Amino acid sequence: MSERRNPNPSGAARQEAPPAPGAAAPRRVGNPWMVVVSLSIAAATASIQQTAVLPLLPRLQESLHASVTSVTWAFTVSLLCGAVATPLFSRFGDMYGRRRMLLLTLALLVAGSVLGAVSTSVATLIVARVLQGVSAAMVPLAIGTVRELLPPEKMASGIGVLSATMGVGVGAGFLLSGVIAEFTDGYRVVFWIIAGLSLAATALTALVVRNAAPPAGGRPDLPGAFLLAGTLVCLLLAISQGKAWGWDSGAVICLFIGAAVLGAAWIAVERRTADPLVDIGMLTHRGTIGASLASMLLGFALFSGFTLLPNFAQTPANAGYGFGASVLGAGIYLLPTTILMLLVSTLAGGLIRRFSAANMVAIGAILAALSNVYLVLRHDHSYDLYVATTLLGLGVGCSFAALGTMAVEHVDASKTAVASAVNSLVRLVGGSIAGAVTSAILASDTIEGTKVPTLHAYEVSFMIAAVCVVLAAAFAALFGQLNQRAAASAALPR
Known part of the structure; x- marks a missing residue:
């Protein structure tokens, strides 16, 4: 299979206006469902x-002879x-082609996994995790494709x-570590296995996926990327270190102030940049704001569950729970979470056509609550x-399949990648928080005299997650209704 290319060597066709409504759809490249399967495996x-x-x-x-805080950053980073x-x-992906970016993110995942497998210090491990973290961009790139x-x-x-598949992979990660922990004494095997899986996913993506449209060109918004990174680092560091350093300590207060200042600067830069990293208007767009709010809150609930439940189950019974x-x-x-997320996703199309995507998100959020x-x-x-x-x-299966x-x-097809990226961004921010x-x-x-959390601490955490997903359901249902009314009004004859 070859990538789509403009047969006109002069490139004049690239200057044509977008097809009018009802015009022929972009040429399909290969078997679309093979692309879906391969990208699902990669994601x-x-x-x-x-x-x-x-x-x-x-x-x-x-x-690695490291502190709890240091190794925890290996997850958070x-x-x-x-x-x-x-x-x-x-x-x-818009500028240089999504296929190229998909392959690059997978290549970085392979490199990060190999580096993690051979790491001998926390610093090296964190670099490895940074490289692995880039692969989160896989989902919006895949959705756009x-x-x-x-x-x-x-x-x-x-x-x-x-x-x-995002949630399925999250659950599979726990199972993989569990099997490795049961039969080995180290941690390196997990990274080697991820490296092997990533290499196979890279090969499959290279064979199956092709660009369906030519790259659009443009310039990257590096200032926006640096300001966003600084905002998130300050915010997450303040939250994670609040207990150890003291919530009223100068360091924590400065980090919160820094997050607010950098966040404000980031918004100002994005509003003035011709090709912004994140379209701020898309964050508040009526067609996407409901999905964005729901995605952030559901991301919080999902990662809370996958963090709290294993720790709760592993706590010795003599702790009282x-x-x-x-x-x-x-x-x-x-x-059950991993399996059901996969099964529900296969039914997503029919369920969404019957109940609407917004209602599916709301129903799923109530079940998660x-x-x-x-x-x-x-x-x-x-x-x-x-x-x-x-x-x-x-x-989570219902919600994530419909999110x-x-x-x-409710956005133009040309804005698919932008809207999907914003949705993935806020979900990851929710998970990080x-x-x-x-x-x-x-x-x-x-518990007094130990480092074991009390049952009350878990109950508070579970209730916070429940409140988050109830709010997610409310936002999804509200904005779903507003968007349906807007679409119906637009369809009426003038």
């Missing part, structure tokens, strides 16, 4: 790295880097599968965790 592989390191943090601390890389590489390839009636199904599960056992508790409320009320038996992870899988469609269905907030809560409320 799932990229998501595995986000959580595979979490169960191994104690081993990393011991092997990946989400942080992903939050910056997502809009930046999405923009690069699929929207160009699939006909409108199949688009929701394709985007739904791609969106759900928990089941003393192994790393593998904790991963098995999350298996029930999962967290259930854990507050019932957590004494193993089956309670399975009930909760089943509800979480159904809820990708909700984020792009979740990691910092839950860690701060668990660290600040411990």
Whole structure:
């Protein structure tokens, strides 16, 4: 298969106006569903790295002779880097071609995984995790590619599968670490396996995926990228270190002020830049703001769940709660979530056509809220965790499968990548904040004389996650109704 190229060597065709409504769709490149499958595999592989390191943090601390805070940043820095890389590489995809950026993100994932496997210090490991974190840009790049390839009636199904693979990969990361922890004593095998999976995904993407449209050109918004990175670093560092340094300490207060100042500067720069890293107008666009708010809150709830549940399950029963599960056992508790997210995603197209993307997001968010409320009320038996992870899988599966469609269905096709990147960005920001907030809560409320969190700390964390997803449901339903009314009004004869 060859990439689409303009047959006119003069390049004059590139100057033509966009096709009018009803004109012929862009030429399909190869089998679209093969592209969806290959990109889903790549996206799932990229998501595995986000959580595979979490169960191994104690081993990393011991092997690298590092503090808890240092090795925790090995997890957080990946989400942080992903939050910056997502809009930046999405923009690069428009400028230089999405296929090229997909292959580059996968190549960086391979390099980061290999570096992590041979790392001998925390500094090297964090560099490895930075390289791995770039792969978070895979999802919006893939969604933009699929929207160009699939006909409108199949688009929701394709985007739904791609969106759900993020959660599937997150769950698979825990299972992978659990199996490795059960049969080995180190952490390097996990990185080698991710490197192998990433290399295979790179080869498959190179063989199957082609650009459906020529690159648009333009200039990268590097100032916007640096300001966004600075804002997120200051914010997450302040939240994660608030307990250790003191919430009223000068360092923490300065970090919060720095985050506010850099964030304001970032918004000002983005509004004045011709080709901004993030289209600020897209953040407040009526067609996308509901999806953006819901995505951030659902991202918070998902990463809270995947952080809290394994820790809860692994807590020794003599703490008054928990089941003393192994790393593998904790991963098995999350298996219903992983499986259901995958199954629900395959039904996304039909469900969205029947209920609408916004309603699917709202329904899923309510189910995710029930999962967290259930854990507050019932957590004494193993089956309670399975009930909760089943509800979480159904809820997040419904929501994430529909979020990708909700984020792009009310914007011009030319803005698909931008809208999808914004949606992925806010989800990653929500996940990053979740990691910092839950860690701060668990660290600040411990059983006397130990570092083990109290049951109350977990209950508070579960309730915060429940409130977040209830708000996500409200935003999705509200803006879904507003967008439907706007679309109906626009369709009326003038």
